[in-house]
Amino acid sequence: MSWIEADSGAAVTLSVNGTRHDLKLDARVTLLDALREHLQLTGTKKGCDHGQCGACTVLVDGRRINSCLSLAVMHQADEITTIEGLGTAHKLHPLQAAFVAKDGFQCGYCTSGQICSAIGMLGEWRKGWPSHLGDHAGAASAIDAAEIRERMSGNLCRCAAYPRIVEAIEHYAIHEGADT
Amino acid sequence: MIAFDYIRPADETAALQAATERPGARFIAGGTNLLDLMKLGIERPRHLVDIGALDLREVTETPGGGLRIGALVTNAALAAHPLVRQRYPVLSQAILAGASGQLRNKATTAGNLLQRTRCYFFYDPASPCNKREPGAGCSAIGGFNRIMAILGTSAHCIASHPSDMAVAMRVLDARVETRLPDGQTGSHTLEALYRLPGETPHVDHRLAPGELITAVVLPPPPARQQSYRKVRDRASYAFALVSVAAVVSVEEERITEAALAFGGVGPMPWRNREAEALLVGQAPSAALFERCADVVLAEANGHGGNDFKVPLLRRTLVSCLTKLTGAEP
Numbered sequence: 001m002s003w004i005e006a007d008s009g010a011a012v013t014l015s016v017n018g019t020r021h022d023l024k025l026d027a028r029v030t031l032l033d034a035l036r037e038h039l040q041l042t043g044t045k046k047g048c049d050h051g052q053c054g055a056c057t058v059l060v061d062g063r064r065i066n067s068c069l070s071l072a073v074m075h076q077a078d079e080i081t082t083i084e085g086l087g088t089a090h091k092l093h094p095l096q097a098a099f100v101a102k103d104g105f106q107c108g109y110c111t112s113g114q115i116c117s118a119i120g121m122l123g124e125w126r127k128g129w130p131s132h133l134g135d136h137a138g139a140a141s142a143i144d145a146a147e148i149r150e151r152m153s154g155n156l157c158r159c160a161a162y163p164r165i166v167e168a169i170e171h172y173a174i175h176e177g178a179d180t
Numbered sequence: 181m182i183a184f185d186y187i188r189p190a191d192e193t194a195a196l197q198a199a200t201e202r203p204g205a206r207f208i209a210g211g212t213n214l215l216d217l218m219k220l221g222i223e224r225p226r227h228l229v230d231i232g233a234l235d236l237r238e239v240t241e242t243p244g245g246g247l248r249i250g251a252l253v254t255n256a257a258l259a260a261h262p263l264v265r266q267r268y269p270v271l272s273q274a275i276l277a278g279a280s281g282q283l284r285n286k287a288t289t290a291g292n293l294l295q296r297t298r299c300y301f302f303y304d305p306a307s308p309c310n311k312r313e314p315g316a317g318c319s320a321i322g323g324f325n326r327i328m329a330i331l332g333t334s335a336h337c338i339a340s341h342p343s344d345m346a347v348a349m350r351v352l353d354a355r356v357e358t359r360l361p362d363g364q365t366g367s368h369t370l371e372a373l374y375r376l377p378g379e380t381p382h383v384d385h386r387l388a389p390g391e392l393i394t395a396v397v398l399p400p401p402p403a404r405q406q407s408y409r410k411v412r413d414r415a416s417y418a419f420a421l422v423s424v425a426a427v428v429s430v431e432e433e434r435i436t437e438a439a440l441a442f443g444g445v446g447p448m449p450w451r452n453r454e455a456e457a458l459l460v461g462q463a464p465s466a467a468l469f470e471r472c473a474d475v476v477l478a479e480a481n482g483h484g485g486n487d488f489k490v491p492l493l494r495r496t497l498v499s500c501l502t503k504l505t506g507a508e509p
Contacts, residue, residue, distance in 0.1 A: 001187060001188065001189050001190055001194055001198075002187065003185045003186065003187045003198075003202075003227075004185060004186045004187065005185050006183035006184055006185050006226070007183045010186070026183070027183075027184060027185075027186040027228070028181050028183065028184070030215070049219065050216050050219065051212055051216060051282075051283060054280065054282060057282055063256075063285045064281060064282050064285060065282050065285050065286045066212070066282045066283065066286070069211060069212045069215050069216060069283075069286065070211055070215070070286065071186075071211065071215065071230075073186060073188075073230075074188070074208075074211070074230055074232055077233075117281065117282065120281070120282075120285075121281055124256070124260075124281065127260070128260075129256070129259075129260040130259060130260060130265060130272060130276060131276055132273075132276045132277050132416065135265060149416070150415075150416050151281055152281075153280055153281075153415075153416035153417035154279070154280020154281050154282045154283065154417055155280075
């Protein structure tokens with residue numbers, strides 16, 4: 001184990017959506033900038049760049065995180081999933097389809113983050129993780145709108161499409177989320 | 181962000197050695213606060229020791245009936261842990277009242293304790309701030325200070341500690357276990373870990389250079405009734421204006437044990453033993469809880485924009501105790 005010297009550029013290997021990428025990056029490059037600027041995976045969006053808006057949410061080993069508040073060099077042992085790894089324009093992920101069907105956006109800038117966050121959030125729900133609203137040991141029941149709002153509070157929508165975002169997630173969780 | 185050297189050691193010994201060989205090195209775990217501050221140029225470490233690969237992610241029962249929480253256990257994992265939910269519900273509740281799902285997945289137990297204030301002026305390099313630049317002055321005193329502290333402040337700084345988790349840790353008498361570069365171990369109460377601003381508000385805690393938090397240890401679970409009550413400007417994903425962590429036992433209509441800690445009001449998670457002692461042996465009543473609040477707030481000072489915190493903390497405390505003890509409101 002040795003130091004990567006400042007300004008020297010580090011050999012960084014990232015596994016994104018099932019593909020390994022060998023990069024040379026400054027240690028300062030965030031996971032978000034590595035995805036967007038070095039791998040051209042621009043589906044993940046930069047909003048505030050300070051962990052406040054959730055637009056940059058990706059899944060790391062299945063867990064949702066803010067990719068703007070993490071360095072790429074810290075994720076060489078992880079499997080990263082971005083919106084590009086969930087679905088494509090020709091084969092939408094069922095949650096993407098639910099956002100289209102329920103009109104869960106206006107400008108769409110926060111949508112990738114909303115969808116990645118919701119996938120991670122529903123995994124947490126199925127594991128029975130509690131929320132500020134209470135304990136959900138087991139969480140055999142379907143998630144409701146109040147829980148979705150609380151658990152998705154780290155994803156902001158400047159267009160305030162919240163009612164339809166909640167509907168889309170609820171629709172997916174009830175109708176199609178059971179087998180994911 | 182200024183350039184830095186980076187290393188990701190595989191174990192504690194290598195991490196401590198790395199921190200020693202490059203003086204001024206900082207440990208980074210989840211990074212949710214440190215990287216944020218580095219982007220703004222407020223934190224400027226030249227050397228980063230990434231402790232993410234260290235084996236500090238376990239929650240285990242101690243021989244004495246308590247819980248040992250590895251420094252790198254995420255806030256999300258800790259809040260969801262069955263033993264925490266069952267035995268220390270105040271801790272689970274406090275964690276879930278803070279931040280967002282994404283941040284709790286990344287933020288660690290030790291990092292949460294060491295996060296820095298959310299004072300607006302500390303975050304704004306264009307404003308004078310004694311915590312950021314000693315001697316520059318305080319923009320919050322006489323300025324906009326809605327979120328600032330009302331207890332334990334000084335003429336140099338009125339910033340509040342932002343953590344919810346730390347308030348629960350303090351009410352539970354948690355201790356922080358550390359390792360020092362020379363291999364020695366340390367153990368600190370939260371009262372000893374944190375320091376008041378005084379004339380040196382730029383120093384938040386008493387850890388020695390290169391001292392690494394390895395775990396947070398909880399004593400056996402306290403009295404049955406525990407709760408965390410947080411009051412904030414919106415229903416979710418906002419820092420506390422005030423919060424109360426309370427652990428109370430009532431037997432035969434008398435309070436037999438009481439511990440109280442307060443968030444959003446001090447430079448550290450706040451506690452007042454005198455106010456707790458006043459409750460013990462007494463029958464729960466509104467008058468008793470008001471007297472308890474009198475003691476907690478005896479030295480409280482508003483700074484204009486945060487004057488409301490004095491009555492707000494009183495009401496939140498009284499409400500919390502009323503609910504926990506089943507007293508008539």
